[in-house]
Amino acid sequence: MASRKEIAKILITGPFNAGKTTLIRHISDEQASGKDVQATDILSQFKGMTTVGLDFGILHVDETLDVHLFGTPGQSRFNFMWKILSRGALGTIFLIDSSSQRAIDEGKSMFQYYRQRSEDPIIIGATKRDLEGARPIDVLIRELDVGDTTVIPCDPRKVEDSKTLVLSLLQAIIDRQGGGVDDEDDYDALMDLE
Amino acid sequence: MSEPQNISFKHYTLFRKAVMNKRTGTLAFITHLGFAGRIPFVEGRLVNWTDRRLLTHFFDQPLQQVHWDESSLEEEGVVDAPLMLAPLFESLQWSEAYAEALRDMFSKLPPVQVESIPLEFEDYHIEICASLLHRQSLTKEDFRPADFFSGVNNPETLHVRLKVVLLTYVCGLMKPRAAHVSKPTRSANHAAASSGIVSRIFQRIKRIGTS
Numbered sequence: 001m002a003s004r005k006e007i008a009k010i011l012i013t014g015p016f017n018a019g020k021t022t023l024i025r026h027i028s029d030e031q032a033s034g035k036d037v038q039a040t041d042i043l044s045q046f047k048g049m050t051t052v053g054l055d056f057g058i059l060h061v062d063e064t065l066d067v068h069l070f071g072t073p074g075q076s077r078f079n080f081m082w083k084i085l086s087r088g089a090l091g092t093i094f095l096i097d098s099s100s101q102r103a104i105d106e107g108k109s110m111f112q113y114y115r116q117r118s119e120d121p122i123i124i125g126a127t128k129r130d131l132e133g134a135r136p137i138d139v140l141i142r143e144l145d146v147g148d149t150t151v152i153p154c155d156p157r158k159v160e161d162s163k164t165l166v167l168s169l170l171q172a173i174i175d176r177q178g179g180g181v182d183d184e185d186d187y188d189a190l191m192d193l194e
Numbered sequence: 195m196s197e198p199q200n201i202s203f204k205h206y207t208l209f210r211k212a213v214m215n216k217r218t219g220t221l222a223f224i225t226h227l228g229f230a231g232r233i234p235f236v237e238g239r240l241v242n243w244t245d246r247r248l249l250t251h252f253f254d255q256p257l258q259q260v261h262w263d264e265s266s267l268e269e270e271g272v273v274d275a276p277l278m279l280a281p282l283f284e285s286l287q288w289s290e291a292y293a294e295a296l297r298d299m300f301s302k303l304p305p306v307q308v309e310s311i312p313l314e315f316e317d318y319h320i321e322i323c324a325s326l327l328h329r330q331s332l333t334k335e336d337f338r339p340a341d342f343f344s345g346v347n348n349p350e351t352l353h354v355r356l357k358v359v360l361l362t363y364v365c366g367l368m369k370p371r372a373a374h375v376s377k378p379t380r381s382a383n384h385a386a387a388s389s390g391i392v393s394r395i396f397q398r399i400k401r402i403g404t405s
Binding site for chain 2: 008062065090151166173174
């Protein structure tokens with residue numbers, strides 16, 4: 001009997017038009033857009049979700065592990081979907097169009113919604129940095145009120161930027177799992193410049 | 195006046211500890227050239243009225259003395275360290291000897307992981323360099339600051355890289371890479387299982403676009 005593959009889940013969320021679909025496209029081996037789902041053997045189980053605009057991608061890691069990337073719809077009225085999808089997820093990438101005040105306003109309420117309901121690792125990717133009116137990162141951090149959450153300027157159209165975002169999330173997950181340093185003394189011993 | 199032979203960088207460690215441990219007090223210092231100043235911290239954040247000129251001297255020349263005073267300060271006009279330091283670092287100037295000493299010192303650090311600096315620089319050279327440091331620490335196994343300086347012979351490039359490394363270091367955005375056994379927790383088994391998965395995904399993501 002063939003062994004069953006393990007599935008890890010990563011969520012890509014944030015307000016509309018931030019680059020979620022593009023990010024998923026770069027990171028996936030197979031993908032389906034919410035607007036045009038091509039049902040395959042693997043994807044058919046998600047067919048019923050197409051009407052709400054879910055993006056979905058699969059990254060084949062190895063023979064026994066796949067990563068499923070879910071891009072939630074960019075409107076806050078679909079927040080309930082995030083709550084469902086986030087169960088068992090490794091973490092979340094929150095993308096935000098940093099040039100749009102409307103997106104930032106929407107993003108702030110979405111982010112607070114997520115933060116109140118989950119302590120899972122989350123990082124923020126600030127996109128559209130090349131557009132006029134893009135907020136400086138420190139201003140964006142203030143406007144979104146994201147506390148200590150890491151905010152990374154990025155352009156999901158670039159594969160390397162997409163990779164950096166996912167790697168940053170994975171690093172945050174590793175840190176959360178206890179990969180960090182045990183206590184301050186260890187830290188000082190390792191990082192003391194003398 | 196020539197610089198001392200054995201330059202100490204202990205003050206950078208003290209600065210970093212104040213930021214990371216969210217300490218309140220002042221870092222008092224006297225530079226090799228005789229400038230004396232105090233850098234106030236409120237819960238690890240800098241105070242707006244800090245003299246920028248003295249703060250620059252804290253970073254651009256050897257120090258004779260440095261001392262941390264624990265004290266209570268009012269939280270008035272505080273600002274995160276990266277935000278206050280970034281503009282100063284853009285115009286920071288080092289002698290070649292001091293830059294080489296910094297390079298030598300940072301090259302001794304163990305493997306590190308680096309967080310993204312939460313702001314953007316006016317100087318795009320520094321901006322690109324900061325992004326490069328973050329990316330290299332994510333993608334290279336056992337990344338060390340020494341790797342970041344490797345093969346850099348151009349003094350201007352070296353200075354830019356040193357600025358980014360120093361800023362990342364003093365702001366607590368550079369951490370030793372995981373090399374320790376974590377304390378046991380109730381979720382240790384789950385964490386161990388999922389950390390194997392995360393590592394495999396990590397390696398797979400790194401390979402995207404390289405084959």
